[in-house]
Amino acid sequence: MTITEVKEASTARAVLAASERRRPLASRPPRDLQRTFQLVLATIWLLDAVLQLQPFMFTRGANGFSGMLTNLAAGNPSWFHRVVTWNASIVYHQPILTDAAFAGIQFLIAFGIIYKRTLKPALVLSIVWAIGVWWFGESAGEIFQGRATPFGGGPGGVLFYAVLAVLLWPSDGSDKPFVAARTVGVTVAKAVWVVVWGLLAVLALAGSGRSPQALHDLIAGVNNGQPGWLARIDRSSESLFLHHGTTIAILLAIVCVVVASGVFMPPQIAQITVVLAIVVFALIWIAVQNFGGILAGGATDPNSGLLVMFLALIYWPLTTDRATPSADSAPLVLETKED
Amino acid sequence: MAMSTPSSLYYLFGVIMLAVAAYCLTLLTLSLATNRPAGRDVEISHIFMGVAMAGMFVGQWAFGRNAVWELIFGVLLVWFVVQSIQSIRQYGLHLPHALIHAIMNFAMLLMYWYPMGSSSASGAMSMSSGGPKLDPGLAFVVAFILFASAVFTLASPNKGASHFGSHAPAWAVVGTSGTDAEHHDAAAGSSAALRIEQAMATPSLVDVSHVVMCVGMGFMLLLMT
Numbered sequence: 182m183t184i185t186e187v188k189e190a191s192t193a194r195a196v197l198a199a200s201e202r203r204r205p206l207a208s209r210p211p212r213d214l215q216r217t218f219q220l221v222l223a224t225i226w227l228l229d230a231v232l233q234l235q236p237f238m239f240t241r242g243a244n245g246f247s248g249m250l251t252n253l254a255a256g257n258p259s260w261f262h263r264v265v266t267w268n269a270s271i272v273y274h275q276p277i278l279t280d281a282a283f284a285g286i287q288f289l290i291a292f293g294i295i296y297k298r299t300l301k302p303a304l305v306l307s308i309v310w311a312i313g314v315w316w317f318g319e320s321a322g323e324i325f326q327g328r329a330t331p332f333g334g335g336p337g338g339v340l341f342y343a344v345l346a347v348l349l350w351p352s353d354g355s356d357k358p359f360v361a362a363r364t365v366g367v368t369v370a371k372a373v374w375v376v377v378w379g380l381l382a383v384l385a386l387a388g389s390g391r392s393p394q395a396l397h398d399l400i401a402g403v404n405n406g407q408p409g410w411l412a413r414i415d416r417s418s419e420s421l422f423l424h425h426g427t428t429i430a431i432l433l434a435i436v437c438v439v440v441a442s443g444v445f446m447p448p449q450i451a452q453i454t455v456v457l458a459i460v461v462f463a464l465i466w467i468a469v470q471n472f473g474g475i476l477a478g479g480a481t482d483p484n485s486g487l488l489v490m491f492l493a494l495i496y497w498p499l500t501t502d503r504a505t506p507s508a509d510s511a512p513l514v515l516e517t518k519e520d
Numbered sequence: 521m522a523m524s525t526p527s528s529l530y531y532l533f534g535v536i537m538l539a540v541a542a543y544c545l546t547l548l549t550l551s552l553a554t555n556r557p558a559g560r561d562v563e564i565s566h567i568f569m570g571v572a573m574a575g576m577f578v579g580q581w582a583f584g585r586n587a588v589w590e591l592i593f594g595v596l597l598v599w600f601v602v603q604s605i606q607s608i609r610q611y612g613l614h615l616p617h618a619l620i621h622a623i624m625n626f627a628m629l630l631m632y633w634y635p636m637g638s639s640s641a642s643g644a645m646s647m648s649s650g651g652p653k654l655d656p657g658l659a660f661v662v663a664f665i666l667f668a669s670a671v672f673t674l675a676s677p678n679k680g681a682s683h684f685g686s687h688a689p690a691w692a693v694v695g696t697s698g699t700d701a702e703h704h705d706a707a708a709g710s711s712a713a714l715r716i717e718q719a720m721a722t723p724s725l726v727d728v729s730h731v732v733m734c735v736g737m738g739f740m741l742l743l744m745t
Contacts, residue, residue, distance in 0.1 A: 220671050227667045231739050239526060277526055295674045408656050476656035478745045 214360045218495050219349050223294035225491070226307065226342075229482045230287035237479065238280045246280060246481075247273035253320035261325050268317040286310055297351070304346040311343040318481075327388030331381045331433065332469045333399050334485040335390070341488035344373065348495060358448070361495040371444045374496055378441035378458075381489075385434040393426025400469055406477035411467075418468040436461050440493075448498035458493040462486050534577035537736055540729045541570025547721055553713035559726075561603070565596050565621055566733055569628055573736055576631060590632050597625040617681060620669045627662050627737050630654055636744045656745035663738035670734040673727050680723030 232238075238246045250269035254262045272279045290310065293303025315322060315337045322329045322337025329335030352364040362370035389395035397419050404415035422429065436457060443454025466472060466486020473484030544566040551560055572589055575582030600622035607616035634654035673681075 216675075220675050221668075223675075224664070224668045224671045227671060227735070228664060228738075231663075231667070231735065231742055234529065234739060235742065291671070292674070295671055410655075411657070472657075472660065475660055475742075476745055478656070478742075 214356045214499075215349060215351065215363050218360060218491075219294055219300065219351070221491065222342075222345055222349060223291045225483065225487070226287055226291035226294065230284050230291055232475065232481055233280060233284035233287060235478065238284075238481070239276050241273055241276045245273075245276060247276060249479075249481075250318060253318075253323070256323075256326040256328070257320060258325055261321070265317065265320050300351055304350060307346045308343045311339045311346070314339045315343075328395070329384050329388065330390035330396070330399070330430070331385050331437075331485070331489075332390070332396055332430075332465055334470060334473075335384045336380060338473070338482055338485035338488055341485055341492060344377065345488065345492060345495070348373065348492075357499050359496045359498055361492075370496070374444045375441050377492065378437045382434040382437035382441070385430050385437060391427050391430040393423050396422040396426045396430070396469075400471075403469075403471045403474055403477075406479065407471055408476055411471055411476060414468050415471065433461070444496065448500050451496075451498045455493050455497055459490045462489040462493070466490070530577045533736055533739065534574040534581060536732055537570045537573040537577065538581075539570075540732050540736075541567045541574070543720075543725070543729050544570065547717075547726070550713055550717040550720060554717055556717075561596075561599060562621055562730075565600070565625060566729065568592050568596070569624065569733055569737070572628060572631075573733075573740065576740055577736075586632050586635075590629060593625045593628040593632070597622055597629065600625060620665075623662065623665055623669075624733065624737060627666065627741060630659070630662065631737075631740060631744070634744065654741075654744050659741040659745050663741040666734040666738040666741075670731040670738075673730055673734075676727075680721075680726050 237244060240246065242248055243251075247269045250272060251266060254265035254269065257265060286306070287310075290303050290307045293299040293306065319337045319339055320326070322335050322340065323333070324336060329337070348361040348365060348370065350364040354363050356363055358367060359370070361373070365373070384390055400415050400419045400422060404412055404419075407415060440454045440458040443451045443457075446454065463486070466484065470484045470486045471477065472480075473482055473487070474480035475483060544563040548560060548563040548567065551557070551563070568589075572593075600618045603618035604616040604622055607618060608614065631654075634652055636654075
């Protein structure tokens with residue numbers, strides 16, 4: 182292309198741009214909700230990847246990442262104890278190498294989800310990685326220790342990444358009745374919802390989930406280093422759990438059952454149950470999980486509260502049909518280099 | 521136990537920040553040479569951010585008084601807030617393109633107002649470790665917004681809008697992404713500059729520079745929690 186041609190083409194584009202800007206705005210095109218949720222998932226993976234670069238992650242010893250992993254081994258059956266400590270010992274001996282690799286994989290997942298060409302491999306990688314982290318890094322959500330209460334993140338925050346990857350697997354079609362059903366279908370999506378909330382209900386009551394002292398200790402264990410306003414919230418919730426812990430655990434189980442059944446209700450009632458789920462887990466995420474410990478500078482992920490809320494959002498009943506924007510209606514992109 | 525974060529990680533981030541600043545300086549120079557007015561505010565903003573962030577990651581690279589940097593980012597913050605307001609007044613309620621740049625400049629101000637302690641790799645920022653501490657909740661929220669901006673910028677069909685957005689909502693100017701819409705004021709500028717600009721100011725590159733800046737700033741904010 183000659184310089185003259187470049188100038189002419191550029192001038193034409195500038196004129197086109199000016200006319201476009203003066204054009205009265207058309208109505209906003211429908212947003213591809215599944216794509217939007219995929220990008221939100223990528224954002225959370227990006228957050229996780231950057232959290233993996235925190236100084237203590239590269240630190241060897243009790244105050245480091247390997248120490249955190251070792252602490253999770255206590256209370257497990259001996260065979261599983263060995264699995265967790267084996268993983269922790271690898272991290273202990275090669276903290277920089279392993280942590281850089283862990284961060285790299287999470288960056289790969291985050292940026293892989295962004296591009297449509299790499300979306301599916303990235304989602305597959307995220308499922309494999311999530312299950313691996315759940316088993317080796319989260320001590321299987323502390324299920325074997327009987328401490329897998331939803332208040333603390335049970336059955337393991339990282340498992341929700343895998344569930345979200347499955348439910349947000351890309352496909353064309355309608356987002357109705359909710360985005361989660363777009364790929365796997367309504368029946369499977371409803372089954373997943375019931376299993377998730379049924380499991381949360383069981384874990385709220387099983388093991389230490391209903392024990393006031395255990396829940397009190399749970400909060401006491403995470404409130405070190407929190408900002409003042411969050412520490413004040415912690416003190417209130419510690420007191421609440423110490424005196425009404427069992428009652429609150431039973432209430433949470435009831436809420437989980439109600440939310441689980443919401444998916445079979447008419448859309449308006451289902452919306453109420455989704456709001457209930459989001460509000461309850463927002464409270465848990467803030468007042469009990471303390472944002473996964475991120476604000477205290479000692480977290481590898483935001484814990485389950487944020488992800489449960491995210492999961493609830495993709496089950497939001499849509500009362501109007503929102504078909505996936507077709508390729509024809511996709512925004513036109515003019516790439517300078519291709520001109 | 522002393523922090524064992526490899527210092528090379530901070531140096532890597534510092535070098536990347538400087539690379540973004542150098543890239544934006546090149547774009548700014550080219551835009552002056554070709555009389556392309558669009559995106560200069562973002563380029564100026566990214567130049568200052570890149571240099572300042574490099575000084576935060578590597579203390580020895582920091583220079584200038586904090587008050588001067590605060591003044592620069594304060595002015596840029598006001599500029600982008602005004603741009604956002606104008607965009608909303610012109611196009612109705614939406615998330616203006618300029619808003620993320622306002623948030624980025626706000627983040628820079630936070631970093632100067634609440635310098636982090638000795639846990640940083642930065643010598644410059646560790647000077648006032650005894651001062652007030654940035655609320656980790658605010659740092660987390662701003663960092664999350666920056667990460668979201670990075671992700672949605674890369675996924676946006678409106679390539680190049682991170683630098684050359686017309687401050688109109690993306691869906692209102694589809695097909696007019698900055699490098700196409702306003703980037704080439706072909707009537708002016710030297711042909712050599714135009715050719716170089718064609719090569720340098722690709723939509724993908726300018727988006728990547730924005731994404732790198734967002735991730736670097738988000739990382740620094742999380743380090744401050």
